[in-house]
Amino acid sequence: MNLSSSLLSADFACLQDQACTVEPFVDRFHWDVMDGHFVPNLTFGPPVVNALRKRLQRPFDIHLMIDHPLTYAPQFEVHPEDSITFHVETLDDPRAVIETIAGLPARIGISLRPGTPLDALAQHLDSVQLVLIMSVEPGFGGQAFLPNAIERIRTLRRMIGSRPVEIAVDGGIHASNIDQVVSAGADTIIAGSAIFGQPDPARGAIELREAAG
Secondary structure (H helix, E strand, O other): OEEEEEHHHOOHHHHHHHHHHHHHHOOEEEEEEEEOOOOOOEOOOHHHHHHHHOOOOOOEEEEEEOOOHHHHHHHOOOOOOOEEEEEOOOOOOHHHHHHHHHOOOOEEEEEEOOOOOHHHHHHHOOOOOEEEEEOOOOOOOOOOOOOOHHHHHHHHHHHHOOOOOEEEEEOOOOOOOHHHHHHHOOOEEEEOHHHHOOOOHHHHHHHHHHHHO
16 A cells, blocks of 8 residues: 655645655655636645655655646656646546646546546546545545545446556545555555644554554
8 A cells, every 4th residue: 555645734834844754654745736716725836846846755646636737737847656647527638638647757647526427537547547536525635534435446446457557545534444445445545634634744644554454
């Protein structure tokens, strides 16, 4: 299991310090990029993500919760082990977005809202390396885990079959439910408040790994 810490839940006043504190205990950093249109929130953009890309060693998962990923995906400075994930519900043509990310040195990820049928991903599974299952409604951290995400993970695992496609899950994952998410078929767990909402974020990351089994 990979553990990706969501910086949406970190203290923005000391973002680099918080990231460095947990870096030895996580596998990746997750960035929720929001435009205030696709979801009702504004967060990070390329200037912030690119500035930290120069200072952190772990791979970045850049999650574009925006209407026009075609415009913004090329603005991120990425390494080959990084991923850029966009939503199948985007206003841009998903095939064009996939081609654009493929032209960058980054892995291609695709995501969908909790209410979007998994069938919407079927035609793209041969073209991506990662599928992100949202286990909360995208937009804000600290939400409760949606129980139907467990069955969606199991169904997606069957859909993927033998393809080399990673399943990541994001939203409401804590020590009390991480084992269920991993058992259902998740390869990567994205956690925000379960790490940065703790008095000791590093200890929060360690406890999540221990709880995953």
